[in-house]
Amino acid sequence: MVKIEIDIKQEIWDFLNKKGDPALVVKQIIESAWEMSDRKMIIGILTNCHTGKDSVVNLEYHIKPSTSDSSRKIFTIIGGPTGYESFYIDEWCIENFPRSGWLACAGTIGKWDKLFIDAADMRKAFLEAGLIQ
Incomplete structure (x- = not known):
């Protein structure tokens, strides 16, 4: 057959x-x-900028080519504290984020919530994208 x-x-x-x-x-x-x-989802820890309380949030993410340089890929979270948290995927990010997590937004007391994506979730996203093994 x-x-x-x-x-x-x-x-x-x-x-x-x-x-x-x-x-x-x-x-x-x-x-x-x-x-x-x-659509791909990732879990984040959002720290409220006014109360300091943490909450678990489900966020959509994309890994797509950059519009300015299609040879580079961008990891983007949609719906973070600023709307879109993102970074260029490079060797340093691939090496470190699956081990230490990603501080997507550092936060500012009284102004911006803090958003952290832990190492396990970054590792899962990178595995699904074929960026790591």
Whole structure:
């Protein structure tokens, strides 16, 4: 028995690209659905800037190419204290964050909440992205 694997996303995308403008809305809907299905979540510890109390938060994250330099990837958390906490993924981050965690926002008393992602969650995200083994 021969198993044939087809990248269905690519096949649909190629088909819609050949159809021109009438397929634009369909392409946008499919792209949105793919993005939603690709959502990845990470757990963070949010420290309230007024009370100092910690709470566990579930945050969406993405690892995508930089818009200014597509050869570099950016790790972005959506919904952090400033809206978007992010960093360029480089050797130092890959080496350290899975061991020590990431202080996504240092916080400022009375102004900005503190956000910390622990080492286990950073390790899990990096493993899923194939950045570490």
